[in-house]
Amino acid sequence: MPADRPSAHGPRRETVQEHHLRAELSRIAARQAGIVTRRQAEACGLTVGAIRARLASGRWQRAFPGIYATFNGPVPRDALRWAATLCGGPLALLSHESAAEVWHLRDETTGCLHIRVPLTCQVASRPGLVVHRSARAEQARHPSRLPPLTRVEETVIDLTQTARSIDQAVGWLSGSCERGLTTPSRLLATLGGRGKARWRAELVDGLRDVARGCHSVLERRYLRDVEVPHGLPTAARQTRSVVNGRSRYDDVRYEQWKLVVELDGRMAHPCQTRCDDRWRDNVTLTGGLAVLRYGWGDVIDRPCLVAAQVATMLRHGGWRGSPVACSPACRVEAE
Known part of the structure; x- marks a missing residue:
């Protein structure tokens, strides 16, 4: 931002417009757990040089390429979740294990962040970020939660598809219902909306058993x-x-x-x-x-x-x- 450039006569006083832009960037960062994108920073008047200066001084830190934490020190998990979705673009959603953390489907966190993006999205997986492509990205989106993430039923079915065994897959079904997050009928409807699903028959049987009262x-x-x-x-x-x-x-x-x-x-x-x-x-x-x-x-x-x-x-x-x-x-x- 121009206010970051010193002059021969000392620091220049920022204009009203620059003040408003700086305040807007602060509001964006506050909504996103302290995370901003390069595009958001530039839209608020920061130059490439100003961004680099903040990174070099340690005031900011890079979460992913073009994604910055506007603070120093450890990056909290909620900030990392925002960084992951922003890295994936405007249509990206937290998914799989990362969405499971938010929905409290699991009690521990995993190292990597998982996002779901549309098939046409060009973002690639990278260290710390696993990208899942899906034709159902938009249908899976929860209508109001932020950062954007998959609905709880979509999250559960996603997890059944990456499970190591059918028992683990059914464990996600029973666990989500036992925790009161969803119901067998909702999970069955979501499973029915998938064109392809591994272990479909076994998962349907598992949901019937959960409906009969099996909680594990x-x-x-x-x-x-x-x-x-x-x-x-x-x-x-x-x-x-x-x-x-x-x-x-x-x-x-x-x-x-x-x-x-x-x-x-x-x-x-x-x-x-x-x-x-x-x-x-x-x-x-x-x-x-x-x-x-x-x-x-x-x-x-x-x-x-x-x-x-x-x-x-x-x-x-x-x-x-x-x-x-x-x-x-x-x-x-x-x-």
């Missing part, structure tokens, strides 16, 4: 691999009860036969967690219900043996049915 991948695997194929009675899921003034939810409850099945999908079990689990089990037992607790290895590697144990406890509770073999090799009836 392990609960879905129990339903799909243990309960249904072995002819066990249909359980209630995520049943709420109040114990000592505190709400608790049982993963799988066979109320009529006084049995609760707890499914623990955590990979690690710190001491406090084990203590809490024992306390929950003891409270359940004192309430007159038996408790069986299973983890990933049980449900995925030994579903027939799990079904046999559950059937045995159901019979103790008065169930008059019998489990059925899920395959010629299944030994559920022999256990």
Whole structure:
């Protein structure tokens, strides 16, 4: 800006117009978490030399080429999100893991920023920025959130398409619904709007299971691999009860036969967690219900043996049915 050029007679006083332009740049930066583009800076009167001077002095720093943080020190995550979308151009949206952070679909942040752009956009991925091209960029845009990002349903379906496994993909579906961010019907409609989708049939099945009350991948695997194929009675899921003034939810409850099945999908079990689990089990037992607790290895590697144990406890509770073999090799009836 002209005011940055010293004269032989000392600093020149800026004009009213220059003052207004400087104020406008400050307002733009404030709206964008301190981030501005080169085009925005030049539109507000800064010359290329003035921008370079700010960068050289450390007053500004470069987030991406042509994208600047108008402050020094660490760049916060919200500022980086703005920098990513501005780098992608006016039609760019935060997407995938970066949109998941904003929607609180995940509790941790990832290193790279992810944006979605139209197919015709020329911006390329670069260190720290992953660019996804899509014909649905505009339809996916949330109508009011800033910085621009994909709607929560679009974000979830995006994440299912980059998941490493179908279980991880279904985990995004169940997790988003468990957190109250969306519903199975909305996700199903969004999935239906995709021309191509990996694991479409499996995702549709997963959404049906979520609608039936499965709030985790392990609960879905129990339903799909243990309960249904072995002819066990249909359980209630995520049943709420109040114990000592505190709400608790049982993963799988066979109320009529006084049995609760707890499914623990955590990979690690710190001491406090084990203590809490024992306390929950003891409270359940004192309430007159038996408790069986299973983890990933049980449900995925030994579903027939799990079904046999559950059937045995159901019979103790008065169930008059019998489990059925899920395959010629299944030994559920022999256990």
